[in-house]
Amino acid sequence: MAIDKAGVRERRRHRGDNRVTIEDVARQAGVAPITVSRALNTPERVSARLRERIDQAVETLGYVPNLIAGGLASAGTRVIPVVVPSLSILTFIEVIHGIQQTLEGAGYQVLLGSTDFDLDREAALLDSVLGYSPSGVIMTGLRHRESTVRRLKAWGRPVVEIMELGESCIDMNVGIDNAGVGACMARHLLERGYRRIAFLGTGMGMARDYRARERYEGHREVLAAAGVESELLFQHDEPSSYEVGRQLFLEALEARPDLEAMHFANDNLATGAILAANRRGMRVPEDIAIGGYLGLSLGEHLTPRLTTVTVPRFEMGVEAAKLLLARLEGRLPALPRVDIGYELTVREST
Amino acid sequence: MAIDKAGVRERRRHRGDNRVTIEDVARQAGVAPITVSRALNTPERVSARLRERIDQAVETLGYVPNLIAGGLASAGTRVIPVVVPSLSILTFIEVIHGIQQTLEGAGYQVLLGSTDFDLDREAALLDSVLGYSPSGVIMTGLRHRESTVRRLKAWGRPVVEIMELGESCIDMNVGIDNAGVGACMARHLLERGYRRIAFLGTGMGMARDYRARERYEGHREVLAAAGVESELLFQHDEPSSYEVGRQLFLEALEARPDLEAMHFANDNLATGAILAANRRGMRVPEDIAIGGYLGLSLGEHLTPRLTTVTVPRFEMGVEAAKLLLARLEGRLPALPRVDIGYELTVREST
DNA sequence: GGGTTTTTTGGTAGCGCTACCATATTTTTC
DNA sequence: GAAAAATATGGTAGCGCTACCAAAAAACCC
Numbered sequence: 001m002a003i004d005k006a007g008v009r010e011r012r013r014h015r016g017d018n019r020v021t022i023e024d025v026a027r028q029a030g031v032a033p034i035t036v037s038r039a040l041n042t043p044e045r046v047s048a049r050l051r052e053r054i055d056q057a058v059e060t061l062g063y064v065p066n067l068i069a070g071g072l073a074s075a076g077t078r079v080i081p082v083v084v085p086s087l088s089i090l091t092f093i094e095v096i097h098g099i100q101q102t103l104e105g106a107g108y109q110v111l112l113g114s115t116d117f118d119l120d121r122e123a124a125l126l127d128s129v130l131g132y133s134p135s136g137v138i139m140t141g142l143r144h145r146e147s148t149v150r151r152l153k154a155w156g157r158p159v160v161e162i163m164e165l166g167e168s169c170i171d172m173n174v175g176i177d178n179a180g181v182g183a184c185m186a187r188h189l190l191e192r193g194y195r196r197i198a199f200l201g202t203g204m205g206m207a208r209d210y211r212a213r214e215r216y217e218g219h220r221e222v223l224a225a226a227g228v229e230s231e232l233l234f235q236h237d238e239p240s241s242y243e244v245g246r247q248l249f250l251e252a253l254e255a256r257p258d259l260e261a262m263h264f265a266n267d268n269l270a271t272g273a274i275l276a277a278n279r280r281g282m283r284v285p286e287d288i289a290i291g292g293y294l295g296l297s298l299g300e301h302l303t304p305r306l307t308t309v310t311v312p313r314f315e316m317g318v319e320a321a322k323l324l325l326a327r328l329e330g331r332l333p334a335l336p337r338v339d340i341g342y343e344l345t346v347r348e349s350t
Numbered sequence: 351m352a353i354d355k356a357g358v359r360e361r362r363r364h365r366g367d368n369r370v371t372i373e374d375v376a377r378q379a380g381v382a383p384i385t386v387s388r389a390l391n392t393p394e395r396v397s398a399r400l401r402e403r404i405d406q407a408v409e410t411l412g413y414v415p416n417l418i419a420g421g422l423a424s425a426g427t428r429v430i431p432v433v434v435p436s437l438s439i440l441t442f443i444e445v446i447h448g449i450q451q452t453l454e455g456a457g458y459q460v461l462l463g464s465t466d467f468d469l470d471r472e473a474a475l476l477d478s479v480l481g482y483s484p485s486g487v488i489m490t491g492l493r494h495r496e497s498t499v500r501r502l503k504a505w506g507r508p509v510v511e512i513m514e515l516g517e518s519c520i521d522m523n524v525g526i527d528n529a530g531v532g533a534c535m536a537r538h539l540l541e542r543g544y545r546r547i548a549f550l551g552t553g554m555g556m557a558r559d560y561r562a563r564e565r566y567e568g569h570r571e572v573l574a575a576a577g578v579e580s581e582l583l584f585q586h587d588e589p590s591s592y593e594v595g596r597q598l599f600l601e602a603l604e605a606r607p608d609l610e611a612m613h614f615a616n617d618n619l620a621t622g623a624i625l626a627a628n629r630r631g632m633r634v635p636e637d638i639a640i641g642g643y644l645g646l647s648l649g650e651h652l653t654p655r656l657t658t659v660t661v662p663r664f665e666m667g668v669e670a671a672k673l674l675l676a677r678l679e680g681r682l683p684a685l686p687r688v689d690i691g692y693e694l695t696v697r698e699s700t
Numbered sequence: 701g702g703g704t705t706t707t708t709t710g711g712t713a714g715c716g717c718t719a720c721c722a723t724a725t726t727t728t729t730c
Numbered sequence: 731g732a733a734a735a736a737t738a739t740g741g742t743a744g745c746g747c748t749a750c751c752a753a754a755a756a757a758c759c760c
Contacts, residue, residue, distance in 0.1 A: 021716060032740045037718060047738065067481035068421045069716030072745045077418060079461070079482070087447040090440075097437040100462055109479065111429070112450055112460045129459065131417035132429070242651045275651040278628070298648075301592045301625040371746055382710045387748060397708065419746030422715045483715095 020063045028057035040065065071133050076157075080324065081111040081129035082138045083122060085209070088239065090268075091294060091313055092140070095162060098317020099138060106325050108135065115140075117208045123148045130155065136324045142166045142173070143210065158327040160320045164211055165339055172327070172336040174320040178211050181309050181342050182218030185263055185291045188307070190226055192350050194261035194289055197223060198232040200248040200273075201265030202240045212265040215293065219263055232256070240265065245272020253288070261289035261350065267296040267308055274302050274349060289350040295343075304348035316340045370413045378407035390415065421483050426507075430674065431461040431479035432488045433472060435559070438589065440618070441644065441663055442490070445512060448667020449488060456675050458485065465490075467558045473498045480505070486674045492516045492523070493560065508677040510670045514561055515689055522677070522686040524670040528561045531659050531692050532568030535613055535641045538657070540576055542700050544611035544639055547573060548582040550598040550623075551615030552590045562615040565643065569613055582606070590615070595622020603638070611639035611700065617646040617658055624652045624699060639700045645693075654698035666690045 026033040031050060039046045039054040046054070057063070071077030080103055084092040100110045113129055115122040123145045129137070130151070136158035152159050152170045159171040164178055182199075189197050199216050203209045216233065223230035234252045236244050245268060252259060264270035270292030277284050284290055284304050292299065295310025319338050326333045376383040381400060389396045389404040396404070407413070421427030430453055434442040450460045463479055465472040473495045479487070480501070486508035494502075502509050502520045509521040514528055532549075539547050549566050553559045566583065573580035584602045586594050595618060602609060614620035620642030627634050634640055634654050642649065645660025669688050676683045 019716090022718095023716080033716090034718070034741080035739060038739085041718085045738075050739085064477045064481055066422075066483065066716055067478075068418055068427060068483045069745090070718070071418045072416075072422050072747085073716075073718040075745070077482075081459075087443065087450060093437065093443050096462075100437060100464060104463070104475075107478075109431075109482070110462045112446075112462050114450060114454070125454075127414045128417075128457075131414055132427075132459070133416065133418045242648055246651065271648075272651060275653070279653045298592055298621075301596065301622060303625070303629045369746090372748095373746080383746090384711080384748070385709060388709085391748085395708075400709085416746055419715090420748070422717085423746075423748040425715070 019066065020061045021066070022063070024061055025054065025057045025063045028061055029054045075133055076135045077133050078108045079111050079132050079134045080108050080136050080138060080321075081113055081126075081132070081134050083113040083115060083125060083129070084140045085115050085117040086239070087112070087114050090296070091266075094313035095317040095320075098314040098319075099321045100317075102318045102321035102325070106321075108325075117203070119143070119145050119148070126151065135328055136160070138162060138320055138324065139170075141211070142169060144170075158324045160324050162316060162320045164214070165337070169337065172320075172323045172333070174316055174323060174338040174340060176311050176316070176340050176342055178214035179218030179221075181293060181311070182215030182220075182263075183222045184218075184342065184344050185293065185309050186219040186222035188344055188346065189261045189263060189289065189291060189350060190222065190228070192261075192285075192289065194350075195228050196232070196256070196259050197228065197261045197263060198234055198252050198256065198259055199263045199265070200234040200245075200252060200269060202236045202238060202244055202248075202269065204235055204265070205237070208237075215265060232259075240268045242268060242272035242275065245269035246276040247272075249273035249276050259288060261285070261291065264290065264292050267292040267294040267299055267306065270306055270308070270349075271296070271298055271302065274304070274306060278303070284349050291350050295345055299345075299347070302349070307347045307350040308345050309342050310345045311342045312340055369416065370411045371416070372413070374411055375404065375407045375413045378411055379404045425483055426485045427483050428458045429461050429482050429484045430458050430486050430488060430671075431463055431476075431482070431484050433463040433465060433475060433479070434490045435465050435467040436589070437462070437464050440646070441616075444663040445667040445670075448664040448669075449671045450667075452668045452671035452675070456671075458675075467553070469493070469495050469498070476501065485678055486510070488512060488670055488674065489520075491561070492519055494520075508674050510674050512666060512670045514564070515687070519687065522670075522673045522683070524666055524673060524688040524690060526661050526666070526690050526692055528564035529568030529571075531643060531661070532565030532570075532613075533572045534568075534692065534694050535643065535659050536569040536572035538694055538696065539611045539613060539639065539641060539700060540572070540578070542611075542635075542639065544700075545578050546582070546606070546609050547578070547611045547613055548584055548602050548606065548609055549613045549615070550584040550595075550602060550619060552586045552588060552594055552598075552619065554585055554615070555587070558587075565615060582609075590618045592618060592622035592625065595619035596626040597622075599623035599626045609638060611635070611641065614640065614642050617642040617644040617649055617656065620656055620658065620699075621646070621648055621652060624654070624656060628653070634699050641700050645695055649695075649697070652699070657697045657700040658695050659692050660695045661692045662690055 022033045022036050026036045036054050039051050043051055082099055113125045126148055138160045140163050142161050142164055161169050161173050163175050165175040199219050201212045204213045220230045234248050238244055270290050273290050292306050292308040295308050299306030299308050323333050372383045372386050376386045386404050389401050393401055432446055432449055463475045476498055488510045490513050492511050492514055511519050511523050513525045515525040549569050551562045554563045570580045584598050588594055620640050623640050642656050642658040645658050649656030649658050673683050
């Protein structure tokens with residue numbers, strides 16, 4: 001019997017990985033492995049005496065739990081995949097930062113995925129990350145492949161959709177009202193007395209950043225309601241950048257020298273425009289007014305300082321993570337939909 | 351016998367998670383589970399006929415492999431933790447982007463961790479992420495707790511240390527020569543004829559971004575060798591930002607009105623300075639020359655355009671990921687140390 | 701055609717942990 | 731102080747997959 005056991009012991013472990021296991025700790029502490037497991041996961045269910053002895057053994061042996069094994073046994077790995085369209089857009093980074101900080105504090109790890117604005121890639125990526133038995137998932141946007149929605153709904157674990165707001169989310173939703181943002185800036189420009197107002201953006205085809213398009217729709221409706229020319233749209237396909245902002249600015253100026261104001265889809269573009277105006281010696285807002293969206297800190301340092309609609313991006317991430325944690329800890333959040341809001345920041349560029 | 355088996359079948363699965371397993375696929379295809387495993391992982395070891403039948407079954411059932419189970423069995427989960435000091439510093443984001451893009455293409459997922467420049471947090475975080483049996487790890491910098499180094503060396507899987515360069519890395523190393531960067535800009539400023547040159551940075555205490563300090567050391571040595579006042583250092587403790595750049599600029603101007611050039615620890619600070627100079631109506635470089643480090647695209651759009659030392663950050667990430675993949679695929683990289691290089695980008699601000 | 705090599709498939713036994721249930725111990729109750 | 735309830739610990743059986751070895755089938759060889 002003993003010999004047999006020793007034989008088994010010898011050929012355990014397919015491979016060299018000689019990590020300290022829960023069994024080693026159990027032996028050291030003179031208890032059963034399951035007791036160690038409990039001491040670690042639900043300490044209140046173990047007597048103080050044993051708990052101490054076990055903690056001691058953990059310390060001595062330098063035991064680090066194998067979360068993979070734990071995950072397999074209990075189906076849940078304290079990993080939260082965060083799926084965003086792009087990692088080269090600062091906005092998403094700031095949101096991820098908020099998520100990461102909040103989750104890491106609670107002992108969860110963020111698994112990063114980017115879809116490049118492609119819903120098929122999103123579906124494939126989701127399949128892949130669900131293979132990690134994550135505890136929950138954070139997705140960008142409310143538009144997904146039908147299969148993606150179906151799979152996540154059937155999955156039965158917390159899902160948060162971020163960035164935009166809508167009535168029919170998969171599970172929970174934290175975001176902002178994009179049309180509202182667009183309308184807000186448009187209204188501001190009208191109030192300032194501007195009438196010939198263009199909207200300038202990037203990637204606004206349905207395939208890519210449709211949230212920018214929603215802002216444009218909001219903008220357009222306000223102008224149309226005011227009886228002002230509302231179809232003035234300049235659009236590039238590349239991702240937003242200072243350079244594209246500069247180009248849009250120059251193109252719009254060329255095409256419509258009579259323009260009074262430019263409403264940019266985001267601060268990156270608007271910044272490129274202001275810097276281009278600076279270089280040409282044009283006066284903002286006297287020659288041309290410029291408004292943005294995001295509230296990047298850079299806006300304050302430009303001359304003139306940029307008028308923008310500020311959204312709390314980091315906080316959006318924090319809020320999404322908090323919702324997820326609440327659900328994971330069994331607390332049913334009263335409001336599974338959080339409007340993170342926005343604020344018109346009026347400065348000198350309009 | 352059959353009854354016994356059925357009995358077992360009935361109470362399998364502790365919990366409701368009724369995912370399709372490899373066994374379901376095997377049954378559907380009329381083969382053994384291990385054959386399905388092979389068809390998926392090493393297709394060339396399975397006959398074309400079976401492979402097709404299995405692919406068919408996978409398709410039909412919508413099977414998605416449980417990577418956790420696979421990871422437990424084979425000790426390796428196609429996860430690569432990337433540990434960086436901060437997610438609010440654009441540089442790291444760009445590196446992560448390069449890493450993520452490269453790894454995702456090869457079927458690996460990035461697990462994100464940030465240490466807030468704290469080596470103890472780094473050690474704890476490492477313990478935690480090693481619990482996921484990752485296939486490899488990417489760490490920032492060459493300075494770690496001794497225990498961290500020991501653990502990673504004993505671990506035996508690929509480790510890449512990024513951002514800086516040194517003789518004694520844990521396993522592989524991709525980075526740049528920080529002292530060289532600092533020296534490069536200092537030399538440029540001297541060549542331009544400037545003599546009263548200050549270095550301005552943030553978080554340069556040993557505890558935080560010691561890489562900035564290395565750049566300063568490089569700068570200082572060049573000035574000292576040229577017999578020029580070399581101890582001119584202005585320093586803040588908060589993280590770099592446009593705002594801090596502005597403040598450092600104004601402070602330095604106040605403290606030393608005779609300054610001819612400012613060498614900033616990075617482009618964020620330098621940008622804040624140029625924008626501050628713009629606002630005050632100061633001429634750059636006539637009144638004061640300004641140099642940076644990084645090569646952010648914003649630098650091109652400022653007036654004057656920013657002279658800087660450009661480092662290929664995205665490419666650094668790509669290179670780190672490639673090294674890791676090479677090792678994971680069994681190819682021993684000839685050069686486990688890659689100097690990613692830098693380039694002096696001379697524009698009008700100096 | 702029998703033997704040898706090579707290729708293809710399958711059986712078994714874990715990977716390290718935790719859910720579930722059973723047993724032992726302590727505390728409470730009347 | 732015995733019975734009942736509550737608490738503390740342990741045993742067993744997987745979670746779903748793959749490493750390892752064995753067996754079967756196919757290809758090759760003289």
